[in-house]
Amino acid sequence: MSPLLSARGLTMVYPGSATPALDAVDLDVQPGESVAVMGASGSGKTTLLHLLAGILRPTAGTVTLTTPSGPVGVHALDDAGRSRLRREQLGFVFQQGLLLDELTAVENVAVALMLNGVPRAAATAQAQDWLAALGLAGLEDRRLGALSGGQAQRVAIARAQVTGARLLFADEPTGALDSRTGTEVLDLLLAAVTQGRTLVVVTHDADVAARCDRVVTLRDGHIVADARRTQAVA
Numbered sequence: 703m704s705p706l707l708s709a710r711g712l713t714m715v716y717p718g719s720a721t722p723a724l725d726a727v728d729l730d731v732q733p734g735e736s737v738a739v740m741g742a743s744g745s746g747k748t749t750l751l752h753l754l755a756g757i758l759r760p761t762a763g764t765v766t767l768t769t770p771s772g773p774v775g776v777h778a779l780d781d782a783g784r785s786r787l788r789r790e791q792l793g794f795v796f797q798q799g800l801l802l803d804e805l806t807a808v809e810n811v812a813v814a815l816m817l818n819g820v821p822r823a824a825a826t827a828q829a830q831d832w833l834a835a836l837g838l839a840g841l842e843d844r845r846l847g848a849l850s851g852g853q854a855q856r857v858a859i860a861r862a863q864v865t866g867a868r869l870l871f872a873d874e875p876t877g878a879l880d881s882r883t884g885t886e887v888l889d890l891l892l893a894a895v896t897q898g899r900t901l902v903v904v905t906h907d908a909d910v911a912a913r914c915d916r917v918v919t920l921r922d923g924h925i926v927a928d929a930r931r932t933q934a935v936a
């Protein structure tokens with residue numbers, strides 16, 4: 703099977719820094735797998751995620767995403783191209799950043815579709831369906847700022863999937879949650895994988911990593927381990 707995402711020689715040297723945050727990393731992500739990215743603080747996890755997802759452009763190396771219309775060299779796209787690719791092809795579950803406190807739950811999800819040209823009424827209907835599927839029926843019209851952390855992460859998971867994105871990126875999705883709520887949020891992310899999506903998740907949490915198909919470990923900008931589980935744990 704050809705990879706959904708393929709990085710070669712991926713290198714990032716931040717301006718003003720003498721050492722690379724990421725150093726010639728090769729990584730293939732297969733469709734339908736869940737990949738946890740682990741490593742000590744400062745090892746390059748978020749940098750890798752941001753390069754794979756076209757949030758950052760690498761200093762050197764390539765990132766190739768297989769899309770329905772063919773392979774795309776993410777590294778070679780300009781800012782507008784990467785922004786469009788993220789909007790149309792990728793889903794993000796970050797601790798903060800994409801969701802707006804002053805919008806309601808349903809508006810936060812619908813806006814992802816509206817940015818891709820879907821009319822408001824259709825976008826709202828689809829957003830409501832996703833929120834209901836993720837256990838937020840009845841909370842659609844509540845402002846995001848008035849939701850709990852776990853509820854807000856459910857909104858983020860709805861938003862990440864409503865556009866039909868096949869590849870989801872999550873950065874510490876359970877980091878700010880108590881363990882029970884964290885488990886529920888992880889259950890929902892892994893359910894997306896069961897339904898055919900692909901997940902790359904940066905985490906410090908060994909429990910999260912233990913439930914992913916594969917664990918990639920970074921140290922000082924290098925991949926030092928890449929372990930695949932042979933059997934899924936229910």
Ligand SMILES: Nc1ncnc2c1ncn2[C@@H]1O[C@H](COP(=O)(O)OP(=O)(O)OP(=O)(O)O)[C@@H](O)[C@H]1O
Nearest residue numbers: 716717719723741742743744745746747748749750
């Ligand atoms: N915008 C930036 N400018 C300069 N250096 C940066 C920037 N972002 C990250 N770095 C540096 O790059 C290295 C990798 O950082 P990164 O955030 O990718 O690590 P991480 O493994 O995600 O860490 P954490 O677990 O603490 O979030 C670190 O040395 C960090 O200080």
